[in-house]
Amino acid sequence: MINSIMYNIKEGVKGVVRNPTMAVVSIGSVAASLFILGIIFSIVLNVNNFTMLIQNQFDKVQVYLEKDLSSQDIFNLKNQIEEIDGVKDVTFESKEDALNKMKKRWGKESYLLEGLDNPLQNSYIIEVEELEDIGKVAEKLKKFNGIEDVRYYRDVVKKLMKFSDLVKTSGIFIIVLLASLSLFIISNTIKLALHSRKKEINIMKYIGATDWFIRGPFIIEGIILGGLGALLALCVTYFGYDYFYNKFSVPSYSVFSIYILPISSIVDSLFLIFMVMGIGIGIIGSIISLRRYLKV
Amino acid sequence: MINSIMYNIKEGVKGVVRNPTMAVVSIGSVAASLFILGIIFSIVLNVNNFTMLIQNQFDKVQVYLEKDLSSQDIFNLKNQIEEIDGVKDVTFESKEDALNKMKKRWGKESYLLEGLDNPLQNSYIIEVEELEDIGKVAEKLKKFNGIEDVRYYRDVVKKLMKFSDLVKTSGIFIIVLLASLSLFIISNTIKLALHSRKKEINIMKYIGATDWFIRGPFIIEGIILGGLGALLALCVTYFGYDYFYNKFSVPSYSVFSIYILPISSIVDSLFLIFMVMGIGIGIIGSIISLRRYLKV
Amino acid sequence: MTGVDIVIEFKDVNKSYKNGKVALSNINLKIDKGEFVFLVGSSGAGKSTFIKLLLKEKEVTTGKIIIEGQDITKIPRRKIPQFRRNIGVVFQDFRLLPNKTVYENVAFAMEIIGQSSKNIRRRVPFILGMVGLSDKAKFYPHELSGGEQQRVSIARAIVNKPSLLIADEPTGNLDPSTAKEIMNLLMDINRRGTTIIMATHAKDLVDKMRKRVIALDKGKVVKDEERGTYNYDK
Amino acid sequence: MTGVDIVIEFKDVNKSYKNGKVALSNINLKIDKGEFVFLVGSSGAGKSTFIKLLLKEKEVTTGKIIIEGQDITKIPRRKIPQFRRNIGVVFQDFRLLPNKTVYENVAFAMEIIGQSSKNIRRRVPFILGMVGLSDKAKFYPHELSGGEQQRVSIARAIVNKPSLLIADEPTGNLDPSTAKEIMNLLMDINRRGTTIIMATHAKDLVDKMRKRVIALDKGKVVKDEERGTYNYDK
Ligand SMILES: Nc1ncnc2c1ncn2[C@@H]1O[C@H](COP(=O)(O)OP(=O)(O)OP(=O)(O)O)[C@@H](O)[C@H]1O
Ligand SMILES: Nc1ncnc2c1ncn2[C@@H]1O[C@H](COP(=O)(O)OP(=O)(O)OP(=O)(O)O)[C@@H](O)[C@H]1O
Ligand SMILES: [Mg+2]
Ligand SMILES: [Mg+2]
Numbered sequence A, B: 001m002i003n004s005i006m007y008n009i010k011e012g013v014k015g016v017v018r019n020p021t022m023a024v025v026s027i028g029s030v031a032a033s034l035f036i037l038g039i040i041f042s043i044v045l046n047v048n049n050f051t052m053l054i055q056n057q058f059d060k061v062q063v064y065l066e067k068d069l070s071s072q073d074i075f076n077l078k079n080q081i082e083e084i085d086g087v088k089d090v091t092f093e094s095k096e097d098a099l100n101k102m103k104k105r106w107g108k109e110s111y112l113l114e115g116l117d118n119p120l121q122n123s124y125i126i127e128v129e130e131l132e133d134i135g136k137v138a139e140k141l142k143k144f145n146g147i148e149d150v151r152y153y154r155d156v157v158k159k160l161m162k163f164s165d166l167v168k169t170s171g172i173f174i175i176v177l178l179a180s181l182s183l184f185i186i187s188n189t190i191k192l193a194l195h196s197r198k199k200e201i202n203i204m205k206y207i208g209a210t211d212w213f214i215r216g217p218f219i220i221e222g223i224i225l226g227g228l229g230a231l232l233a234l235c236v237t238y239f240g241y242d243y244f245y246n247k248f249s250v251p252s253y254s255v256f257s258i259y260i261l262p263i264s265s266i267v268d269s270l271f272l273i274f275m276v277m278g279i280g281i282g283i284i285g286s287i288i289s290l291r292r293y294l295k296v
Numbered sequence C, D: 001m002t003g004v005d006i007v008i009e010f011k012d013v014n015k016s017y018k019n020g021k022v023a024l025s026n027i028n029l030k031i032d033k034g035e036f037v038f039l040v041g042s043s044g045a046g047k048s049t050f051i052k053l054l055l056k057e058k059e060v061t062t063g064k065i066i067i068e069g070q071d072i073t074k075i076p077r078r079k080i081p082q083f084r085r086n087i088g089v090v091f092q093d094f095r096l097l098p099n100k101t102v103y104e105n106v107a108f109a110m111e112i113i114g115q116s117s118k119n120i121r122r123r124v125p126f127i128l129g130m131v132g133l134s135d136k137a138k139f140y141p142h143e144l145s146g147g148e149q150q151r152v153s154i155a156r157a158i159v160n161k162p163s164l165l166i167a168d169e170p171t172g173n174l175d176p177s178t179a180k181e182i183m184n185l186l187m188d189i190n191r192r193g194t195t196i197i198m199a200t201h202a203k204d205l206v207d208k209m210r211k212r213v214i215a216l217d218k219g220k221v222v223k224d225e226e227r228g229t230y231n232y233d234k
Helices: A002-018 A020-058 A071-082 A095-113 A131-142 A154-195 A198-206 A211-248 A267-294 B002-018 B020-058 B071-082 B095-113 B131-142 B154-195 B198-206 B211-248 B264-294 C047-054 C077-085 C102-112 C117-130 C146-158 C176-191 C203-209 D047-054 D077-085 D102-111 D117-130 D146-158 D176-191 D203-209
Strands: A060-065 A087-093 A123-128 A147-151 B060-065 B087-093 B123-128 B147-151 C006-016 C022-032 C036-040 C062-067 C087-090 C164-168 C195-199 C212-217 C220-225 D006-016 D022-032 D036-040 D062-067 D087-090 D164-168 D195-199 D212-217 D220-225
Touching (some): A020 A211, A020 A267, A020 B154, A060 A071, A154 A198, A154 A211, A154 A267, A154 B020, A198 A211, A198 A267, A198 C077, B002 B020, B002 B211, B020 B154, B020 B211, B020 B264, B060 B071, B060 B131, B071 B087, B071 B123, B123 B131, B131 B147, B154 B198, B198 B211, B198 B264, B211 B264, C006 C047, C006 C195, C022 C047, C022 C195, C036 C047, C036 C203, C047 C062, C047 C164, C047 C195, C077 C087, C087 C146, C102 C117, C117 C146, C146 C176, C164 C176, C176 C195, C203 D203, D006 D047, D006 D195, D022 D195, D022 D220, D036 D047, D036 D176, D036 D203, D047 D164, D077 D087, D102 D117, D117 D146, D146 D176, D164 D176, D176 D203
Parallel strands (some): C036 C212, C087 C164, C164 C195, D036 D212, D087 D164, D164 D195
Antiparallel strands (some): A060 A147, B060 B123, C006 C022, D006 D022, D212 D220
16 A cells, blocks of 8 residues: 555656656646636735725714704713614714814814814714615614714715625636636646657556556646646745735725735635645546546 | 648648647637636726726816805906816806705705705816826915815825726736736647647658748647637637626716726727737747757 | 367457458457467458457457457456456557656566565566566667567566467567577467467468467458468468 | 769768667768668667668767768758658658558658649559558558558658668568568669668568678678678677
C-alpha cells in the first residue's frame, strides 16, 4: 500500500519533470484561469462591501422636533420611537450639536455662523434594522405629535437596494460562470496534454496495466500541476491586490469614499478557492480525460 | 499562386476536420477566453458610463437669491454669472417652480404643501463645464451681492472624481491584463495542439518541405479555429448581455438608477476586438509555436 | 487428454475492419500448450490481425477465441488487464514507452503485476543482458537503433516468464547473427514450457527450425503443417 | 574524370550523440554516381546514423560530407529543404503522415516540389501500382499492415525520381517474395541512373545481388567491397 503510494508519487513527479513543455503550459493555464477568477472574486467582494457601506449611510431617518417641546416630551418621544418595529437605534441630536456639525462642515466659512441665534432644531436620528423597512418606519413617525419634519433619502434608498440586488445577482452569476470557464479551460489543457500521451497510455493498457495503475501517476501529476498553478495564481493575486490596495485605498467610511477590503480579509477564501479548484480540476480532469484513452 | 492559396485552404480545412478533438478544444478555449474578456469589457464600459452619468448630476451649483431682489437685479446677476470662467449654462428656477418640484417629489403627501405661503427662494442653477472647476466657480459666486446661499455637493464631487479615476485606471489595467491572459491561454492551447502533431511536422521537414509550405495550412487552421472561437464568444456574449440587459435595465437617468448600455452600442467594438484577437492569435500562435518544431 | 492441453482455439473467427476490409475469414485452429508456432504469409495476409485478436486489441467480428478454456471474446472489460498479463507480447511496432528508459520500460512490465522492487532490481538487468542491451539500460527509446528497440520489446515480453509468448516479427530489424541469438533465446523459453506464436518473414529461420507453420493468405489459413517450411501456395 | 563522378564523399566523419555514445568514428569513403551500395552491420553498428547524417537529420560532430561538390555540413538552414528534395528516403520507421491517406502521403512529396495536380493525379496511382498498393490508396497509415506501410514509404521515396535514393531497411517487414519485387524495382531505378544506398540485414538479397557492400561495426567501416557479400568480420 505504502509501496504503491510511493510508486504513484514517484511516477507522477517523473511525469511532470519529463514533459516540461506540458508542465509549463498546464501550470500557466491553471494559474491564468484562477487569476482571472481571483480578480472577479475580489471585485465582487469589494463592490458588495462598498454597497453595504453606502447602505449604512442611508439606513437612517432624521426627525426634527417642534421647538416648544419640553424635555419630558422629548424623552417620551424617544420611548415611543424605540417601540416601532424595525427600529434599531435612536440617537438625540440637540440643535447645538447640529450647529457644531454645521460649523465643522462649513470649515473656514464657519465664522458666518458665529453669534447667530441658533436657527436649527433638535432632532432624533433613527437607525433601522433593515433598509427595506425604512419607508414604513418613516410613515409611522409622521403621525407622531411633536415631530415637525421627517427626512430620509427615499429615492436613493430605493435605487440603492435595486443596485445592491444587481451586484449580488450578477456577482454570483459571473463567479459561477467564470468558475465554469476556468474549469473548462483547465480541463481542455489536461485533455490536450493527455492527447499527446495517448499512445503511451494505450501501450500501458496493451501490456496489462489496470486502469487505476495508469491513472495513479496521472492523478498525482494533475495534483502537482494544479497545485503549483494555484500557488502561482495566489502569489500573483496577492501581490497585485496589495499593490492596488496601497495605491487606491482611502481609509474613510463616508459615502463615495474608496474603501477597499484589505488583502488579509480575502486571502483565506482565495487560498481555499484556488487550491480546491486547482487540485480538484487536476484530479477530475485527469480522470475524465483519461477515460477515453483507457478504453483499449 | 492561386493554386498555392487553394492548397493551403484545402489543407487547413482538412487539418480542422481530421483533428476534431483538437478543433473542439481550441475553439472552446478561444471562445472561453474571449467571453471572459467580453464580460470584463462590458462591465468596464458600463461602470464608466455610469460614473459619467452620475457626474452629470453633480456638475451643478445652485445659488439661492435674496428675497428682495428686483427682476432687473435678477437679470443682471444672470449676466454676471455667465461671465465667470467655466460656467456652461445658467437656468433660473423661480420659487414657484421649486415648490412644484417639491410637490412632485412629495407625491401623495404633497397636500401638506397646499395653501402654504411659499417658503422657498428663487434660484439659479449653474452648470459648469468641467467638474474639476466647480469649487472655483462656487467660491466666486459666494462673493456676489444678492446671493444668499451657494450649494453644491462638494464632498460628493471630490470623491466621485477619485472614483471615476479609479474605474478608468483599473478598467484599463484589468482589460490589458485579461487580454494578455487570453493570449496566453490561447497560445498555450495552440502550443499543446501542435505538440501532439510534432512528429507530423518533423516528417514534412525530413522529406523536404519548406517552412512556409508547412506553415501555410497551420495558419489557415489557426484562422479557422480562432475565427470560429471568436464567433462563438460573440454569440454567447451577445445573447447573454441582451438577457441581462432586459432583466436589469431601468430606463431612467437619475442618480443610482441602473442604466445599462444597450448591446447595440457595444456589439461593434466587441466584434472587432474578438475577431482581431481570435484570428490574430490563431495566426501568431501558429507561427510562434511552429518555430521550434520546424528546426529540423 | 486432448481437451486439457489446448491453450488456444479459434472457432470460425472472422474479422473485418470498419472500412470493410476483411482481414481474417473463417479461421479454425487449435494450438497446444508448449507448442512453437510460426505464423507466415505475405504482407497484409492477416498475421498481425490474428495476433491483435488474441490480445483483445481488436475484437472479432464473428466467432470465438478460447484461451485456457475461457472465451476471451466475452471476458468483461475490467478483467482484460489480468488476462493480458499472462501473455508476453513483442509488437511489430515495438510500443515502447517514450518517456521511460530501457530499464524502466522493462521494469514497468514487472511493476504492473506488483513485483517487489527487490525482484525487479535483480531480474531486469539479467534480462537486458540476455538480449545484449546491458550497456543501453539508461537510454531512452528514441536514442536506440531499430534493432535495439526491438530487443527491448523482446526483453519486456519475456521478463515476467509468461505462459504464452506472442511475437510479431521479432527479428525484422535484426542482423542475422543477432536474430539467431534471439531465436535461441525463444527456443530456450519454449523448452521450459512457454507456448510461442511468432509471426515472421524470416524464411531461413523457419526452414531451419522445423516447427509448426501456419500460413495465411488473404485472411485464410492456406497451410498448417507440423515441422513445416516457409513456403506456401499463394 | 574521377572528381566529377563522385556524388557522395565522407571525409573523417565522426558522430557522437549527446549522451556520449560514439555512433560513427573516422568514416572516409566515396560513392560514385549511379552506384548501388549496401550498408550492412549488426544492430547498433551505425547504419541509420550514417543515413541520418546524409539527410542532415543529425549533424556530424567533426568532418565533412560532400554531396555533388557541396559540403552539406555547411549549407544554410533555409537551403536544407531544397537539398532534401533531391534525395528520396525510405525511413526505418516509415514516417508516414498519420492524418493523410496512402494516396495523399505519396502526393504530398510531389506537392512540396510544386508539381501540378495533373501530374500528381497521373503519377501517384502509377507508383502505388508498382509497390502493389493500388487497392489501399484511401487507407490511413494506421489501417495498414507493417509491410504495407513500408511500401508506402518506398512509393513516396521514388515518386519524384530522385537522383539519390537512400533506403533504411526497406524490406524488413516484407515477406521474401514481396521483398524480391521491391528489390527488382530498386534495381530498375538504379539502372536508370539513380544512386542507391541501402541499409539492410537481408543476407540472401545482398549475397545474390553482388553489389558494393560497406560493412560497419561499432561505428567503423570494417569492409568496403565491390561485388561483395553480407559476411563481415565482427
Ligand atoms: N485498423 C485497420 N483498419 C482497416 N484495415 C486494416 C486495419 N489494420 C489492418 N488492416 C488491413 O488488414 C489486412 C491485414 O493486416 P495485418 O496487419 O494483419 O497484415 P500482416 O499479415 O501483419 O502484414 P505484414 O506482414 O505486412 O505486417 C491488411 O490488408 C491491412 O491493410
Ligand atoms: N539519438 C541518439 N542518442 C543517443 N544514442 C543514439 C541515438 N541514436 C542512436 N544512438 C546509438 O547509436 C548507435 C548506432 O545507432 P544506429 O541507429 O545508427 O544503428 P543501426 O546500425 O541503424 O542499427 P539497426 O540495424 O538496429 O537499426 C546505437 O548504439 C544507438 O544506441
Ligand atoms: Mg504485421
Ligand atoms: Mg537502423
